[in-house]
Amino acid sequence: MAQNIYDREDFYSAYIEHIDRSDKEADLSKDPAWTRISPMLPPVKDKHVLDLGCGTGWFARWAMNQGAKSVLAVDISEKMLARAKELTSTEKYPQIEYRREDLDQISLPESDSNKYGLVFSSLTLHYLSNLDAIMSLVERVLSPGGSFVFNVEHPVYTAPFKPAVVTDPANGEKSWNLNYYYKEGERVIDWLAKGVRKQHRTVTTYMASIFKVGLEVTGFVEFLPTDEELEKDIVDEIEGIRPLFLMMSVRKRV
Numbered sequence: 001m002a003q004n005i006y007d008r009e010d011f012y013s014a015y016i017e018h019i020d021r022s023d024k025e026a027d028l029s030k031d032p033a034w035t036r037i038s039p040m041l042p043p044v045k046d047k048h049v050l051d052l053g054c055g056t057g058w059f060a061r062w063a064m065n066q067g068a069k070s071v072l073a074v075d076i077s078e079k080m081l082a083r084a085k086e087l088t089s090t091e092k093y094p095q096i097e098y099r100r101e102d103l104d105q106i107s108l109p110e111s112d113s114n115k116y117g118l119v120f121s122s123l124t125l126h127y128l129s130n131l132d133a134i135m136s137l138v139e140r141v142l143s144p145g146g147s148f149v150f151n152v153e154h155p156v157y158t159a160p161f162k163p164a165v166v167t168d169p170a171n172g173e174k175s176w177n178l179n180y181y182y183k184e185g186e187r188v189i190d191w192l193a194k195g196v197r198k199q200h201r202t203v204t205t206y207m208a209s210i211f212k213v214g215l216e217v218t219g220f221v222e223f224l225p226t227d228e229e230l231e232k233d234i235v236d237e238i239e240g241i242r243p244l245f246l247m248m249s250v251r252k253r254v
Contacts, residue, residue: 005127005195005196006055006075006077007077011192012080014192016083028062032223032229032234032235033151033223033247036221036223036245036247037122037149037151037221037247039219040149040218040219040221040249041120041147041149041249042118044063044067045067046067046068046069047116047118047146048068048069048070048115048116048143049063049068049070049071049072049116049117049119049120050116050119050141051073051074051119051121052074052119052120052121052134052138052150053074053103053121053122053124053125054074054075054084054098055075055077055080055084055122056083056084056087057083057084057085057096058087059120059122060073060084060096060098061087061093063120064095064096068095069095070097071095071096071097072097073096073097073098074098074101074106075098075100076100076102077100085098103124103127103128103134104129104130104133106134107137108140113141114141114142114143114144115141115143116141116142116143116146117142117147118146118147119138119142119148119149120148120149120150121148121150122150123151123152124150124152125150126152126158126198126199126201127197127198129199131199131201131206132209132212135209138215139213139214139252142252144253144254145252145253145254147250147251147252148215148249148250148252149219149248150247151223151245151246151247152206152246153198153246154222154244154246155181155200155201155202155203155206155246156176156178156181156242157242157244158187158198158199158200158201159178159180159181160177160179160180161179161187162177163177163189164177165177165241174237174238174241175241176241178242181202182202183200184199184200184201184205185199185200186198186199186200187200206246210248210250214252215250215251215252215253216251216253217248217249217250218249218250218251219247220247221246221248222243222245222246223239223244223245224239225239225240
């Protein structure tokens with residue numbers, strides 16, 4: 001079972017205060033991560049969309065605003081789903097269904113096979129213990145030619161057991177303490193709250209899982225900020241030292 005950290009009050013409160021992007025929905029173009037991943041998305045007009053790890057539902061609402069036929073948005077957190085429903089007008093978005101699911105154990109019916117023109121997942125897969133299982137499910141429910149677009153915390157970021165920026169005392173140069181990259185498995189870190197469990201995987205493992213189910217890679221981006229983003233403090237200085245996100249788009253063969 002995936003850790004349900006978002007239902008812990010300390011973590012949830014910190015997330016809503018510092019991370020939640022619901023108030024930015026009106027202008028996602030100012031979100032540096034969105035500007036990188038959005039070009040990977042196919043047109044969603046008249047397509048069924050599956051949102052894995054939907055959080056507060058921002059992407060589900062975006063997809064409907066782009067003309068999607070329907071969105072099934074799933075998440076393990078009751079608190080996040082409650083927030084999503086608060087933010088989602090049933091009159092404006094009648095075709096969004098929010099559903100509570102543990103993505104390590106999710107099972108969609110056979111009627112969902114070949115249904116979804118787009119499966120989307122933002123910063124979720126690194127919480128799951130069984131990557132192959134979720135990739136297999138995605139491949140089954142994608143329509144022929146359909147796309148799976150996702151981002152995860154970059155393996156360079158998730159590798160250290162004690163992530164930290166190291167400053168060279170001789171010259172003040174900063175670096176990332178990248179170690180144990182090839183030692184895959186659980187990492188327990190303090191991020192927003194204590195005891196957050198994540199799964200570290202190498203880039204090779206992500207790629208192998210994709211190829212195993214027969215999906216083809218159509219896009220690959222490692223998030224690094226521009227000089228302008230750093231100069232204007234749109235992102236933290238640390239983001240220029242190591243990649244924070246790995247973003248990919250893959251497609252089901254026709």
